Amino acid sequence: MKKTCPQHGPFEELIASSAPLFLRLERYAFDDSVKLAEIPGGDPAACPSGCGICPGHLSSASMTNLDLTNRCNLRCPTCFANAAVLPYVYEPTLEQIRTMMDRALAIRPKRLQSIQFSGGEPTLSPHFFDACRLAKERGIRLIQAATNGILFARDPTFAQRAADAGLNGAYLQFDGVTDDVYEITRGVKGLWEVKLRAIEAMRKAGIRVTLVPTILRGVNDHQVGDILKFAAANMDAVVAISFQPVSFTGRVEPVERRARRYTLTDLAFDIEAQTGMLKAMEDWWPLNIVTPFASIIESVAGTDSYGFHPFHCNSHPDCGLSSYLLINPATGQSVPLSQLFDMEQLLKDVHALARQTERFPSRIYATARLLHMILKDYRPENAPRGLTLAKLAKTADAISGGRLMGITKERRHEWRLLLVSSMHFQDAYNYQVERVQRCTIHYSAPDGHIYPFCTYNCGHNFREKIETRYSVPKEQWQKAKGALAAQ
Ligand code: SF4
Ligand code: SF4
Structure with missing residues (x-):
């Protein structure tokens, strides 16, 4: 990427280490065509500095974050929220949490399906369990916490109490499979053991785990394959991985950026080299690949009383x-879903059908056409021994909770689907307004506005403004809370 700053002149930034893979990914840009309604209203003419979700924004939220506190029981050098080291405490009241949640739920046309409590370490908020209950009462399907896992590991009852309150997902900080990695990324010893205990507690409580590794070149990029293998071996608890190449904060000189920058395409090639389970140039797709499938499922399955919408990610x-x-999991066999189909053809077909069903939603027509496409584009010669099309259909139906074909209500099947994903949050050097205008990860803030992740945490950085406005000085907070202040 080449940019010119009126003050500092031209500069360049590496946004992908492999041009062929970058271009391949850019070919698949599905448009949600979403027009958001019931929004608080920022100013599209002043994008992104006038942000708050505005009529110009191009994507609905696949997930909305709600920060419960900026306190934390770690002091990670990689934290984009600078949690725990700031001179103030930002910790919304339960009333503020309720209002922020309802504000996010009011946005239409796609009702929010997934909320993530974040921070800081959200489990330290005195309102953590109540926040989970509020989300459950409102029928939000995926209620998750972005957590370092310490409280889950430390207190054997914590995971079950959280699950009883409504928590059904954990976005677990998971930078590698050996302790030395955490000493660098999180600054303390003993965290690997903590991760294992936290996952065990979550497994017992039925909380589905997404592993969230922050990847730094030269620190833990040699373990991306081991992280994938760990997930594959623990699929009774782990349902997904979300790799996050680190974003730079502050001023970083060009030579240092060049040495430390880790891109999405680096990840794809490293995973191929370290595991052979996914081919870089064949098995990776942009996150928005789910969008045409989601549109068809909507036409086929309809919406329920809460306005169910399948997962769209129009980033x-x-x-x-x-x-x-x-x-x-029983045999250890694995195959990328994309090897089972002629993906080029299937995507073309599905995209065309999605457009048709949006205009003329007919359940019978969409189901018949979808089945025809799946049969036509299926490549049985690539299926591992024991995987039949019927078993594949059961797995797909289970993921939709039986909505797609109505053949199963169980979520667990012989063959299970692991989502391996990565999101490269932006920083000042690789910032693209076109990206943030499609952002699908939103924040609900106490000022009544909703912000895309990459205007909240970088670029215009609304986090700083919101937190200073709605926080109290740390000393004042410590006096008021006494013993809790030690955390
Ligand atoms: S980033 Fe999106 S919500 Fe923010 S001002 Fe731009 S278009 Fe509007
Ligand atoms: S703008 Fe940032 S948070 Fe939003 S989808 Fe893109 S990388 Fe993710």
Whole structure:
């Protein structure tokens, strides 16, 4: 990427280490055509500095974040929220949490399906369990916490109490499979053991785990394959991985940026080299690949009383990539979903059908056409021994909770699907307004506005403004809270 700053002149930034893969990913840009309604209203003419979700924004939220506190029980050098080291405490009241949640739920046309409590370490908020209950009462399907896992590991009852309150997902910080990695990324010893205990507690409580590794070149990029293998071996608890190449904060000189920058395409090639389970040039897709499938499922399955909408992720193709691995935990076999189909053809067909069903939603027509396409584009010669099309259909139906074909209500099947994804959050050097205008990860803030992740945490950085406005000085907070202040 080449940019020119009126003050500092031209500069360049590396946004992908492999041009062929970058171009391949850019070819698949599906448009949600979403027109957001019931929005608080920022100013599209002043994008992104006038942000708050505005009529110009191009994507609905696949997930909305709600920060419960900026306190944390770690001091990670990689934290984009600078949690725990700031001179103030930002910790919304339960009333503020309720209002922020309702504000996010009011946005139309696609009702929010997924909320993530974040921070800081959200489990430290005195309102954590109540926040989970509020989300459950409102029928939000995926209620998750972005957590370092410490409280889950430390207190054997914590995971079950959280699950009882409504928590059904954990976005677990998971930078590698050995302790030395955490010493660098998180600044403390002993965290690997903590991760294992936290996952065990979550497994017992039925909380589905997404592993969230922050990847730094030269620190833990040699373990991306081991992280994938760990997930594949623990699919009774782990349902997804979301790799996050680190974003730079502050001023970083060009030579240092060049040495430390880790891109999405680096990840794809490293995973191929370290595992052979996914081919870089064949098995990775932009995150938005789910969008045409989601449109068809909507036409086929309809919406329920809460306005169920399948997972849309209409982000810009440069924001992230994904792959889906079918794994048989009993035998250890795995195959990328994309190897089972003529993907080029299937995507063309599905995209065309999605457009048709949006205009003429007919359940019978969409189901018949979809089945025809799947049969036509299926490549049985690539299926591992024991994986039949019927078993594949059961797995797909289970993921939709039986809505797609109505043949199953169970979520667990012989062959399970692992989502392997990555999102490269932006920083000041690789910032693209086109990306943030499609952002699907939103924040609900106490000022009544909703912000895309990459205007909240970088670029215009609304986080700083919101937190200073709605926080109290740390000393004042410590006096008021006494013992809790030690955390
Ligand atoms: S980033 Fe999106 S919500 Fe923010 S001002 Fe731009 S178009 Fe509007
Ligand atoms: S959070 Fe940033 S990287 Fe992710 S979709 Fe939004 S703009 Fe793109």
